[in-house]
Amino acid sequence: MTVKRPVIRKDGKDKVTGRAQYVDDLCFPNMIYGVSVRSSVARGKIQKITYEGDLPWKDITVATSHDLPGPNVVAHILQDQQCLATENVQHPDEAILLLAHPDRQLLEEARRKVRVEIDPLPSIHSIEDSLNQKTVIWGKDNILKSFVIEKGNIAPLWNEAALVVQGEYRTGAQEQLYIEPNGMIASVSPAGITVWGSMQCPYYVHHALMVAFNLPKEKVRVIQTETGGGFGGKEDYPSMIACHAALLSLKSGKPVKIIYDRAEDMACTTKRHPSITRHKTALSKDGKLLAMDIEFLLDGGAYATMSPVVLSRGAIHAAGAYNCPNIRITAKALATNTAPYGAFRGFGAPQSLFALEMHMDRIALQAGLTPEEFRARNFLQEGHVTATGQTLRENPDLPGLMGTALNALGYHAKRANYADHNRNPNSRIKKGVGFSVFLHGAGFTGSGEKNLASVVAVEATPFGRVRVLASSTEIGQGARTVFAQLAADALGIDYDQVDVAQPDTHIVPNSGPTVASRTTMIVGKLVETAAIGLKEILIQSGHLKSECSTEDFSDQFRNACASYIKAAGPLKSFAQYQQPGHIQWDDTKYQGDAYGTFTWAVYAAEVSVDLTTYEARVDNFVAAQEVGKVIHPVLAAGQIEGGVTQGIGYALYEEVRLENGRMINNRMTNYIVPTAQDVPPIQVIFAENPYAHGPHGAKGIGELPLDGVAPAILNAVAFATGTTLTEIPLLPETLMRAMSNE
Template sequence: MHRREGLAKLTGRERYVDDLPLDDFLWGMTVRSPVPRGRVTAVRFGADVDWSAFVIVDHRDIPGPNEVILIERDQPVLAAGYVRHVHEPVVLLGHRSREGLRRAVRAVEVVVAPEPPVLDFRVPPRPDQIQYGRDNVLKRLKIEKGDVERALAQAPVVVSGTYETGAQEHVYLETQGMIAWLEDQVLVVKGSMQCPYYVLSALKHALARDESRVRVIQTPTGGGFGGKEEYPSDIALHAALLALKAGRPVKIVYDRGEDMAATTKRHPSWVRHRTGLTRDGRLLAQDLEVVLDGGAYVTLSPVVLSRGIIHAAGPYSCDNVRIAGRVMFTNAVPFGAFRGFGAPQTLFACERHMDVIARTLEIDPVELRRINLLRDGQTTATGQVIRDGTDRVAVLERALELSDYRAKRRAHAAFNETHAAQRRGIGLAAFYHGAGFTGGGEVHLNSRVRVAGLADGRVEVLTANIEMGQGTLTVFTQIAAERLGFAPQDVAIAEADTGRVPNSGPTVASRTTMVVGRLIERACDDLRSRLEVDAAVRGASLRAAIVRWHREHAAERLVGDAVYERPPGISWDDANYRGDAYGAFAWATYVAEVEVDLATYSTRVTGFVAVQEVGKVLNETLARGQVQGGVVQGIGWALMEECKFRDGAMINNQLTNYLIPTSDDVPPIHVAFLENPYPHGAQGAKGLGELPIDGPAPAVLNAVAAATGADPRAVPLTPERLMAIADFGLRSAE
């Protein structure tokens, strides 16, 4: 089936938030902190602006608590006398002309008495830098299995290593944007977002309005990658505050520079591995320390850390595991949700470390993985017994076969002998990604979906899950159509409008198809039971039954309903981090081939194979696109995407200086799926969205290590960084 909104997007007719017609409105902009930490002593409005033509909002205009409510309540909507990061919002301005507003924002001076900031999350803070709890630790989590100390003491070999990853910018094509206005007494906020109910909850809290007086509507969203998970709550609050004070609609749309400088990024990480093994490479103990940079507010960091440590030990069997994780407060712009959510960081460390182990023990990196990969009946670090029937070694084998791994290794060795200034290499990463919210998260979300039977016999699927380019509208249509025997055009997908759709949870965590899709199937079944027909009634006869029902029940609504139920046999102990972390994991092996130019230290990825087992693939075109996009994003993170910070804020906040791969920087990406249907996902699907960002960075760096003999431990592996760790003599080709 074709992408539902594809034609509108292809022809430029799709209307994003900035394209929506809006009458008699004001533009909104944000005055931000110039320094990373300090007390605001004054806000000065310059003399050469006529301020009577502006709507001005500060923290005193907030009707409710000055808090962006999320996991904690530590982040103010607008700074109230104290700032904790550069670009922290202090004052909002509204004005008719965007140009006039740009000048006005520069005419406001936020005067701050600076205090010592903490800018390096790896260094223990000094007493005068403590700003959160007793030690600046935003969250601490620990996983323990077996007896790590004893196993390490007895292990014949112990291999240690530390690994680091940098921040990453989402680079969604559409920047953050929101419009707000009052419709009678109802505040309507519309914009680009992944989680309408998160925005609703933030608005209700800080504006002290109940649900009947706030409505949040998602507009077609031009990419999110997690960047529109929590941040839209901030900008929605800003637009709403201006609109309430102005009594007129207000639109805030960030330009690229503001978006890159002021919004969230992927958490930087530092991971230490200490691994005990037998001499032939069997894992005996894994001791890990995981540290993330959280930035100046808690935002989603505790759950990013949670997912990070749960994935940190890799898809391997090991009886003794200890993973100690913490997220540190720093005076940086808060880090936030980004596709993979902590797992790419820890899986980079794990899979790069596997190659470091292989080199140390002088064994084949493939063999090392093959002997340690989880077999059915074995347990993960949290003690989750894996018995999904997937042959993880077969996933590995398929990737080796498709990449022609063995032959390539021989060919590269020959090539490297005869070429003076190029080195070729191949590397792999085996990994996994848990789909849906962690542990008891899905139970806590209590997601609800409705499928309404319409008077003309069609159905309407009502969820709060959104399309952001990944294909939600299309896959939801397919799921409902397949369940009911309908043609796609007889399935409507409701706009994600909190005034109409139930809270089916956020569009994050690779949960949309697997979890919400399954709820759609159950709501379809519930619709049938309300019609008192059985599963054999499909297609035309079902449509007729719906039409008949409406004739018999004039002015009533026919709605099938489903609420999340935890799959049987799943249990999670959140206090001790033990048990079934996820209902299902997707499994993968990625193989990267690279060519390194010894003259310029630059790495080009020349081949890529991505093999994954994701349950049932519902739409191969979309699934392939997810994998290819994730691989490209992962290659960017591995080699070139580097956020340069000063005082905790990104200073290369332009697409000329923060580079993402062009089509010429990525090779053809060979995508293959192995299918092992998951009984509790829609049509057997498991989550797929995040998985593909986990594998490319370690696979690419392992390939660089194989090509050059260098030992890179950090991403992005820019040419400058490779030069710093490897001095390649230029051999002459004689």
């Protein structure tokens, strides 16, 4: 068995020796480079384009939307985003035209010398201005998506309640900051388009190319190269770059490589949606939730792109891990003239859960209960019904998880000690502890998995080597390793006998996008099923005995593969997703089983706040979670530690500064992520409660760790300083103001 053991990750050696090939490491004969010329204004009408300067313009390939064989769109959920702006620009840095040339230096100079004259139009840059329709910039009313989730009836409760607590909470944008910038290479020939690049979702790119180039699916081939991090940032945007590179290749007749530099990547590509969440909560006199009225607003940027689904996940998570009979969640994603916001680990849930978990501490304070006691009175349990009407079929042991996390931090003793310490007026360093309780729905929301109907294949060679074929990408999280573990165990062969194919749409079936914490739980289960199917083929066909000794099983398996292939040809087994019968979802009403299962977590933080500088620092962090079953202990802990660190950034450091819709701190000098010296010891604790439909009981864990970090930290800072906090990032400047306002 390899599952549950820390086998050596498949891609480890190539990465640690620098041999792994990322897109910028590839070079093809006659390959030239491509760059984009972008909008200088937030919104306007393109008037005139001139090519200036003493440059060899005739040698430079220029492409505009008019060169596209198909419609000028980057196909996502709605087809509203232009591949290249033609008449109107909707946000700063929107791509208008493309240039290609063999000399990269010359290209940089050339893009400075393209003058695009744009008549500016009024633009909007806040959720409030969009909602008030200061100017209508999208559709009839700036609303990219809106819906209401209702359970029970909140209306009669406000007068009956012993306590009503209101709060408004805000979160800023967050840049994924994968260390490998976005990039693509495209080669177009009469046979079709091939692209190689850094991406999470090869079939998204495939679809976008089919649409924009008006090609049948067999004429488009997408190959994922080693990908240096994604975190959601390489979910939809690579489709745009692939279309651009392919267009330049079509026009020039040569392979074209586009690699964004860091400044361009940060300014133009997607980020986490900024949000405003308003809570109004009614409480009974025994501290039970009676009604929750939640308004959840996202800034979606200039085009819809992923906003409708980010809004869904965020809204569904807005009532968190608590049981409440009456809930109304009003959700809206609004258009503004900034680059479209997109997927980022957590996908709307970190925003709504930040608001909720800050609000829970606020309610506890007003109700005169400790944060842990108030939460414990309201935890979801098996049989409870969530905001969408989903009856919980699992029993999340939230009291147990909370006890584990708080004990591991030494929460109770520290809370008492720090309360004393903080009363001393001479202490310039205030100390605090705080925590959050949360959940994360694993896999696509609602009927998403059913609609995707993902497929995985497993094949074997005559030499008994097994290969997993899936479009799910290795982006650092360990997909390759986990798939190999699951296939090896399903077949009863060595982990080293299993290879995982590099995703290539000509070779691998569509196992769906690498998003939504679905790769291990959903696709991994398909890998397991396909591998079992392969073994069944060998047994059914008589090439493998059903009862065989484990000692020389590898030899028997190898012989069986060889004899089967000789007799019957290729040996390959497919598995397709079948939705478990218990999942029922109504897309129109947002009612039903939003997720097949949830992961559950309690995160606890210990902080110091320096009253000289108003800097908050995390000194200790405990992340306790129930994740079904752990498949690979080192990789799983790595996911949590990495997610927590991104969460620390989200809470305390990472601010996207916009000026008229343009990111002005789009460099790593000014966009601040944690370094090795900013991160505390992180203690990771896994509780297990197997999920029947996950491989070996596993649930998805990729996004979970980002959801609850910021509220745990801010609750600790609020305790340390005695200040009400409602906003992230909590920069020292923000904390100073909050403390002076108290």
